[in-house]
Amino acid sequence: AQSVTQLDSQVPVFEEAPVELRCNYSSSVSVYLFWYVQYPNQGLQLLLKYLSGSTLVESINGFEAEFNKSQTSFHLRKPSVHISDTAEYFCAVRCGGTSYGKLTFGQGTILTVHP
Amino acid sequence: NAGVTQTPKFQVLKTGQSMTLQCAQDMNHNSMYWYRQDPGMGLRLIYYSASEGTTDKGEVPNGYNVSRLNKREFSLRLESAAPSQTSVYFCASRAAQQPQHFGDGTRLSIL
Numbered sequence: 001a002q003s004v005t006q007l008d009s010q011v012p013v014f015e016e017a018p019v020e021l022r023c024n025y026s027s028s029v030s031v032y033l034f035w036y037v038q039y040p041n042q043g044l045q046l047l048l049k050y051l052s053g054s055t056l057v058e059s060i061n062g063f064e065a066e067f068n069k070s071q072t073s074f075h076l077r078k079p080s081v082h083i084s085d086t087a088e089y090f091c092a093v094r095c096g097g098t099s100y101g102k103l104t105f106g107q108g109t110i111l112t113v114h115p
Numbered sequence: 116n117a118g119v120t121q122t123p124k125f126q127v128l129k130t131g132q133s134m135t136l137q138c139a140q141d142m143n144h145n146s147m148y149w150y151r152q153d154p155g156m157g158l159r160l161i162y163y164s165a166s167e168g169t170t171d172k173g174e175v176p177n178g179y180n181v182s183r184l185n186k187r188e189f190s191l192r193l194e195s196a197a198p199s200q201t202s203v204y205f206c207a208s209r210a211a212q213q214p215q216h217f218g219d220g221t222r223l224s225i226l
Binding site for chain 2: 004009100103107
């Protein structure tokens with residue numbers, strides 16, 4: 001069985017500062033990794049995903065994450081955050097093989113960007 | 116572009132009442148999922164349906180039942196609601212080899 005740990009429950013930062021949201025996973029098989037973002041009173045939206053290929057993946061709004069197999073990590077980074085990035089962020093893992101697309105989520109990290 | 120639609124958006128129940136949460140998707144996805152979200156616990160899978168006509172238990176199925184009515188619809192039923200089932204419930208759907216798409220959630224309070 002796989003598991004996901006998000007190491008920080010809350011991350012406060014000032015606008016235009018860099019941020020890193022940490023995610024570690026455990027799995028005995030190959031994995032696919034995802035970051036979802038949830039704005040207040042909304043559902044989850046896919047931010048970026050790692051399925052295969054390049055270990056560095058990017059989103060359209062400046063976030064990036066790097067798959068590190070040796071450290072079993074998939075940390076999310078942004079070099080300069082904006083007020084509108086305030087949201088809760090979830091890391092999720094899906095195992096390869098016949099998992100029927102089931103996701104295991106981390107506990108979530110609340111990112112608060114202050115002016 | 117409706118995507119995944121959940122009804123109702125909010126509901127308050129008394130302990131012991133029954134309730135069905137509805138979910139429909141218009142993306143012709145084969146797989147559908149029900150999660151609950153609780154503070155500090157992320158999302159936990161209740162039940163899923165890999166394809167029309169099949170359903171399987173997830174991580175936290177106790178106290179719930181599901182029905183995959185057709186390819187579009189996947190409902191979640193609480194037969195006898197308990198305060199521990201107070202949560203935000205999310206439905207999601209997925210095409211093969213693609214990420215899951217989520218609805219906006221149903222906020223359920225059980226008194």
